[in-house]
Amino acid sequence: MRVLVTGASGFVGRALTRALANAGIKVRAAARNVSAIPSGANIEAATLPDLSRPVDWRPLLRNIDAVVHLAGIAHVSEEIADAQYDRANRLATKELALAAAMTPDIRRLIFVSSIRAQSGPTSDHTLTENDPPMPTDAYGRSKLAAETFVRGYGVPATVLRPVVIYGEEARANIAQLIKIAGLPFPLPFGAFDNQRSLLALDNMISAIRFVLDTPSTAGETYLVSDPSPVSLADMIAILRRGRGRAPNLISVPPEWIGAALRAAGKNDIWERIGSSLIADSAKLRAAGWQPPTDTPRALAGLVRPPRP
Numbered sequence: 001m002r003v004l005v006t007g008a009s010g011f012v013g014r015a016l017t018r019a020l021a022n023a024g025i026k027v028r029a030a031a032r033n034v035s036a037i038p039s040g041a042n043i044e045a046a047t048l049p050d051l052s053r054p055v056d057w058r059p060l061l062r063n064i065d066a067v068v069h070l071a072g073i074a075h076v077s078e079e080i081a082d083a084q085y086d087r088a089n090r091l092a093t094k095e096l097a098l099a100a101a102m103t104p105d106i107r108r109l110i111f112v113s114s115i116r117a118q119s120g121p122t123s124d125h126t127l128t129e130n131d132p133p134m135p136t137d138a139y140g141r142s143k144l145a146a147e148t149f150v151r152g153y154g155v156p157a158t159v160l161r162p163v164v165i166y167g168e169e170a171r172a173n174i175a176q177l178i179k180i181a182g183l184p185f186p187l188p189f190g191a192f193d194n195q196r197s198l199l200a201l202d203n204m205i206s207a208i209r210f211v212l213d214t215p216s217t218a219g220e221t222y223l224v225s226d227p228s229p230v231s232l233a234d235m236i237a238i239l240r241r242g243r244g245r246a247p248n249l250i251s252v253p254p255e256w257i258g259a260a261l262r263a264a265g266k267n268d269i270w271e272r273i274g275s276s277l278i279a280d281s282a283k284l285r286a287a288g289w290q291p292p293t294d295t296p297r298a299l300a301g302l303v304r305p306p307r308p
Contacts, residue, residue, distance in 0.1 A: 002026045003212070004060055006048060006096075007070030009036035011169055012112070012204055016068065017043060019205050030060055030071070051092040052084065057099035066108035068208055069096060069150075073139065075172065076116065082138040089142035094149040101153035108218065109157040110211055111150040115223065115279055116140035118161055121268075122275035129221055129283050147221070156218035158211040163225045163279050167201030168302060173272055178302060181239035188257065190249035192232035194276045197225035200298035203291040210289045222284040226295040229278045235299060242300030 003020055007013040008029035014036070017029045021042035029037045030048040037045045048071055049055045061067070072089040073080060093111065100106045119127055120136030135141045150157045166174040180187065207224045211217040230238070237247035254274050261270040285291075 001065045001212075002028065002063060004028045004030060004064045004067045005070065006030050006060075006068070007072070007074075008038075008045075008048075009033045010070060010074065011167065011171070012165060012201065013070045014038055014169075015167070015201055015205050016070070016208055019209065023209075028060065028064060051088040053087075055092050055095045057096045058103070061099055061103045061106065063105065064103070065105055066110070066212060067096070067100060067106065068110045068112070068212070069093060070112050072146075073142075076137055076139045080138070085138045085142035086145075089139070090145040090149070093146035097149045097153045097155065097157070100155045106155055108212060108215075109150060109155045110208060111147065111157060111159050112208070113143045113147055113159050113161045114140065115161050115163045115277070117143040117147060118223070118279075119277065121271045121277065123277045126278045126280050127223060128280050129223060151219070156215070158217045158219075159221040160207060160211065161221065161223050161279075162204055162207075163197045163199050163223075163277070165199045165201055165204050166299070166302070170201075170302075177235060178239060181236045182243070182303075186248045186250045187236060188250055188252035189233050189236055189273075190247075190251035192254050192274065194254075194274060195229040195231055196275075196277050197229045197279045198235075198295050198299075199225050200291075200293050200295065202293050202298065206292050207284060207289055210284075210287075214288060217287055220283075220287075222287070223279045223281050224284060225279045225281045226293075226298070227281070227285075227291055228295065229276075230295050230299075232273050234296075238296050238299045239303050242303040243305070 005017050008017045009031035017027050018038050020027045026042050028044045028046050030046040031037050032048050034045050117140050118133045133144050135144050147159050240247050258270045258274050
């Protein structure tokens with residue numbers, strides 16, 4: 001199999017490119033920043049076109065059997081205009097799906113969407129694929145619209161909706177959490193029992209490889225998450241134990257912290273640390289996917305000192 005990976009210089013793209021190449025699969029790794037693409041046997045680096053403009057995907061699809069589409073705007077920000085999300089996420093994906101449909105050799109298309117295509121940053125119930133998609137921002141709406149095109153042109157396609165992905169090179173929320181957990185004093189999160197689903201990078205790569213290798217997953221949409229959710233208190237305790245320290249958490253009523261954050265105009269932070277979002281990956285596991293790790297083991301591994 002010869003696979004095109006778009007967005008190959010990103011957090012997931014680099015790891016996926018390495019994993020496929022190490023498995024003996026020939027990878028055409030496409031990214032705007034070609035210098036950030038991993039090098040090695042079975043990897044052909046290629047320049048990704050500017051997704052802010054109409055894209056001719058045909059040169060990248062030449063002699064390719066399968067596509068994993070990761071490229072696009074991959075985060076939520078009020079500073080990004082709705083039209084930018086629409087162009088890079090929806091229209092570029094439409095152009096890719098149409099070009100793939102016109103390329104006879106393409107046998108599979110894997111589109112990495114987002115849980116934000118299905119829900120806002122919080123949910124009052126456990127999410128499954130049976131829930132009607134209800135994105136609450138331009139990022140989620142652009143991903144959901146792109147899913148329609150992926151399914152619409154006849155190429156056997158699978159849509160993955162991952163939750164927040166974490167790993168050694170993670171940035172933003174997970175990086176901030178690791179920094180906070182590393183502080184040398186007690187933290188006021190002992191009473192935070194809100195549950196959130198996370199996704200270890202190793203599990204994400206495993207899920208992509210599983211659907212690539214499993215023809216029966218074509219035409220399906222899957223939520224992707226670690227097997228069990230964790231609370232904010234759990235996350236910090238796991239990270240501190242991973243460093244060989246006691247959790248050292250004190251119980252301050254979460255509503256006090258929430259009120260302080262909202263008063264400071266930080267409601268987005270409160271939604272991330274004080275609310276719940278559980279996504280059930282049972283459908284993907286029922287299809288045969290076996291996640292290689294779980295949240296406690298993978299989170300602790302991010303901070304555990306290397307063995308001498």
